[in-house]
Structures are given as C-alpha cells and as structure tokens.
Amino acid sequence: MQLDVAVDLLTKAKTSLTNFRRTGFASAQVSAKDMCEEMKVEAILKAKGLRSTKKNFAYEAPDEPIADAMKRLEATFFNVVVDTAIESLTDRFLTLGEVRDRFGVLLSFQRLDDQASSNQCNNLCMTLSTGNESDIDGKELAAE
Structure with missing residues (x-):
C-alpha cells in the first residue's frame, strides 16, 4: 500500500471514531432496543446499588457517583473503549505520518x-x- 494512502485512511478512521464517540452511544441504544424487541426480551438496564465507602478527610472533594445506569455505562465503558481506540491510532501511527511528511516528496x-x-x-x-x-x-x- 502506498504510504500516503495509508496515512489518509488512518486519518479518516480517527475522524470517524471521533464522530462515533459523539453519536455512537445513542445509535447503539436504538439498535440494542430493536434487537431486544426482535428477541422479545425486556430492554431494561438494571442499576446496581452504589457502594458506600467510609469517607475520610481529604483536601479534594470526591466525584459524585453516577446514579443513572445508562450514563454510567456510557462514561465507564463506551467512552473508555472508543477513547482507547482513538489514542491507539494516534500513538501507533504517529511515526508513519512523520515518515510520509519526510519522504512524501518522492510520491x-x-x-x-x-x-x-x-x-x-x-x-x-x-x-x-x-x-x-x-x-x-x-x-x-x-x-x-
């Protein structure tokens, strides 16, 4: 594969993953509900009870736990997976872009x-x- 074509495809993949991070969770919810209807399964995400921990004195206030199960799923799973994929693309192929910039004149x-x-x-x-x-x-x- 040509180097410039590969870098362009990787840039497009990163852009589409970034767009998917913004809109993908909502579309995944819709498709999951449709699949549940087809399989005649109840489409409810059950919320787990939040653990309470002993609070000691701290200088920084702790983050408030997310009570909504969908919001928690989005923040702790979906966004983490998509962000990891975006960062992996960026880190792994940074050198490839630098090589294209240096030797791209030959192409x-x-x-x-x-x-x-x-x-x-x-x-x-x-x-x-x-x-x-x-x-x-x-x-x-x-x-x-």
Missing part, C-alpha cells in the same frame, strides 16, 4: 510546483544527511 513530484518541490527536496536532503555529508543533493533532485 508527489507531479503534483508539486517548483518552489514546493525544491523545499521538500531540501528537507529530504537534510533528513538523509549526517554532519556535513549528505546522501543526495536536494537541488539536483528538484531539478530532475
């Missing part, structure tokens, strides 16, 4: 104008150089 010569191709070829030359030695000449690459 997009036809689409770049003279100034942009010259700048990107010089950046590639700097990437492939150590000290005063360089593997390629950015000006010659841009001219070709």
Whole structure:
C-alpha cells in the first residue's frame, strides 16, 4: 500500500471514531432496543446499588457517583473503549505520518510546483544527511 494512502485512511478512521464517540452511544441504544424487541426480551438496564465507602478527610472533594445506569455505562465503558481506540491510532501511527511528511516528496513530484518541490527536496536532503555529508543533493533532485 502506498504510504500516503495509508496515512489518509488512518486519518479518516480517527475522524470517524471521533464522530462515533459523539453519536455512537445513542445509535447503539436504538439498535440494542430493536434487537431486544426482535428477541422479545425486556430492554431494561438494571442499576446496581452504589457502594458506600467510609469517607475520610481529604483536601479534594470526591466525584459524585453516577446514579443513572445508562450514563454510567456510557462514561465507564463506551467512552473508555472508543477513547482507547482513538489514542491507539494516534500513538501507533504517529511515526508513519512523520515518515510520509519526510519522504512524501518522492510520491508527489507531479503534483508539486517548483518552489514546493525544491523545499521538500531540501528537507529530504537534510533528513538523509549526517554532519556535513549528505546522501543526495536536494537541488539536483528538484531539478530532475
């Protein structure tokens, strides 16, 4: 697969997961209710009793427990799973985007104008150089 195509697909996947985080829980509720109706099962999420713990003096106030079972399911399960998927995409493929940015000029010569191709070829030359030695000449690459 081409590197630029892969990075674009990963960006689109991250965007769709971000949109799914906003609207996905409501659509999952609707589809779960429809499935319960088809199977003739009662569509009620039973709330567990909240545990009470001994409260000691603290400088920070504790978070209030979520009493609504649906809100608790959304906050403790759905959002956690989707956020983990988004962060995994970001962390795992960050390097892939950096490689595309550095070596992308090799894939997009036809689409770049003279100034942009010259700048990107010089950046590639700097990437492939150590000290005063360089593997390629950015000006010659841009001219070709």
